[in-house]
Structures are given as C-alpha cells and as structure tokens.
Amino acid sequence: MKILYQILSxxxxxxxxxxxxxxxxxxxxxxxxxxxVKQKMAQGINLISFLxxxxxxxxxxxxxxxxxxxxxxxxxxxxALFSLLGSFLIRYFKNNNLKLYFGIFLILIAIYExxxxxxxxxxxxxxxx
Amino acid sequence: MTxxxxxxxxxxxxxxxxxxxxxxxxxxxxCVPAIEKILKIDNKKAHATTIAIILPLSxxxxxxxxxSYSLDYMLLLYTSIGVIIGGIVGxxxxxxxxxxxxxIIFILILIASGVKMIIG
Numbered sequence: 001m002k003i004l005y006q007i008l009s010x011x012x013x014x015x016x017x018x019x020x021x022x023x024x025x026x027x028x029x030x031x032x033x034x035x036x037v038k039q040k041m042a043q044g045i046n047l048i049s050f051l052x053x054x055x056x057x058x059x060x061x062x063x064x065x066x067x068x069x070x071x072x073x074x075x076x077x078x079x080a081l082f083s084l085l086g087s088f089l090i091r092y093f094k095n096n097n098l099k100l101y102f103g104i105f106l107i108l109i110a111i112y113e114x115x116x117x118x119x120x121x122x123x124x125x126x127x128x129x
Numbered sequence: 130m131t132x133x134x135x136x137x138x139x140x141x142x143x144x145x146x147x148x149x150x151x152x153x154x155x156x157x158x159x160c161v162p163a164i165e166k167i168l169k170i171d172n173k174k175a176h177a178t179t180i181a182i183i184l185p186l187s188x189x190x191x192x193x194x195x196x197s198y199s200l201d202y203m204l205l206l207y208t209s210i211g212v213i214i215g216g217i218v219g220x221x222x223x224x225x226x227x228x229x230x231x232x233i234i235f236i237l238i239l240i241a242s243g244v245k246m247i248i249g
Contacts, residue, residue, distance in 0.1 A: 003207050010211020018219020020176045021235050023212065024154025029242035041201065043153025044194035047187050049209040053216040054184045066177035068170050071138055075182050078142030083186040086150025087193040102152055103246030109158055110239035117232055
C-alpha cells in the first residue's frame with residue numbers, strides 16, 4: 001500500500017511536470033504532508049526523481065529543435081554554482097523551518113501565477129477589440 | 130548579444146540555481162518566463178530550454194544531497210517510476226485539456242499546499 005502511495009505521489013508530480021507546470025511544486029508538498037517525509041528528504045527525492053524524465057524530455061526536444069542553445073551556458077554555469085550554494089546552505093536550517101519557507105515560496109509562486117493569468121486575460125481581451 | 134542580456138542571464142542563473150538547490154525544485158517556474166523575455170523566444174521553446182537548463186542544475190544539487198543525506202532509496206525508486214509514468218500522461222493530456230482550467234486548478238493546489246506547509 002505504501003508503495004502505491006509513493007508511486008501515486010510521483011505520478012501526480014509527473015503529470016504536472018509533463019504539462020509544463022513544475023512538478024516539484026506539488027510532489028514535495030504531497031510527500032511532506034501526506035507521506036510524512038521530512039522536508040530535506042522530500043527535496044532530494046524531487047530533485048533526483050525528475051532526472052530521468054528530464055533526460056527523456058530533452059532528447060525529444062533536441063529532435064524537434066526546440067532548445068535555444070545560444071548563451072544557455074551562461075545560465076547553466078551561474079546556475080550550477082548557486083545550486084551548489086543553495087544545497088549547501090540548507091545544512092543550517094531545520095526541516096520544519098525549511099518547510100515553512102517552502103510554503104511561503106509556494107504562496108509567492110501562486111501570487112505570481114495569478115498575476116500572469118490576469119495579465120494574460122487582459123491582453124487577450126485587448127487583442128480581440 | 131548585449132551586455133545587458135548577459136547580465137540578466139547570469140542573474141536568472143543565480144536565482145533559479147539558488148532556488149533549485151535550496152528548495153529542491155521550483156526553479157523552472159521562474160526560469161520559463163525569464164528566458165522567454167530575455168531571449169525573446171516563444172513559450173514552448175522557453176519550456177524546452179528551461180528543462181535543458183534545470184537538468185544540469187538538478188544533477189549538481191542531487192549529487193550534493195546524496196552525499197549529504199541518507200536518502201530513502203526505495204521511496205526514490207517508486208516516486209521516480211510514478212514521475213515517469215505521470216510525465217508521459219501529462220504531456221499527452223497537455224494537448225487535450227483546457228489550459229485555463231489547468232492553470233486555475235494548479236494555482237489552487239499551490240495555495241492549499243503552501244498554507245498547509247506554513248501552518249504545519
């Protein structure tokens with residue numbers, strides 16, 4: 001049974017990820033809230049479990065030539081450095097506090113998405129005039 | 130490629146990378162709109178390019194997490210299986226479902242999860 005829940009959690013995250021909406025943003029909450037996984041463990045699980053799917057996606061996108069190569073390496077290099085930094089810093093935070101910050105982060109993303117959504121509707125209305 | 134663009138791209142890398150490492154995810158949500166604007170590409174290309182960016186970042190963080198914490202590898206295995214299946218289903222559904230409805234549901238899930246995690 002537990003195995004089924006674990007697979008289902010991944011499934012939920014994967015569906016959203018497959019739709020391009022950031023699967024990690026619900027996989028981590030599902031693991032932490034329902035499967036009672038510790039925050040840092042959930043984060044690590046999320047990072048690793050999306051790797052295979054990402055590789056598959058990239059192969060498909062490469063075939064369809066959907067990836068913009070120019071200067072992508074600038075983002076990757078600075079990103080990798082700060083990704084390392086971010087991963088390192090969580091040592092200084094307790095799981096419960098990190099969970100709180102993650103919750104705030106989710107709310108911020110939600111607010112951002114709402115704004116984008118409204119702006120989108122507005123620009124479509126203007127285009128129809 | 131102007132200096133301004135390079136500067137912004139570095140900034141995006143810093144931001145997205147840090148979030149990827151610190152929160153173990155969520156960087157993509159910032160990366161997509163950011164590179165859409167900076168590189169002036171359409172949404173689909175931005176999504177594809179974002180995955181190409183996030184992959185190495187996640188690889189780096191993953192290695193760090195594996196070395197720092199003892200992970201539950203069975204949990205990882207089953208979750209990964211779920212993610213792959215879900216990913217395939219998700220990309221098929223993407224073409225069929227109403228984008229607006231999905232967006233709204235997603236926002237609601239974000240808020241509900243966020244609140245639950247804050248309250249504890």
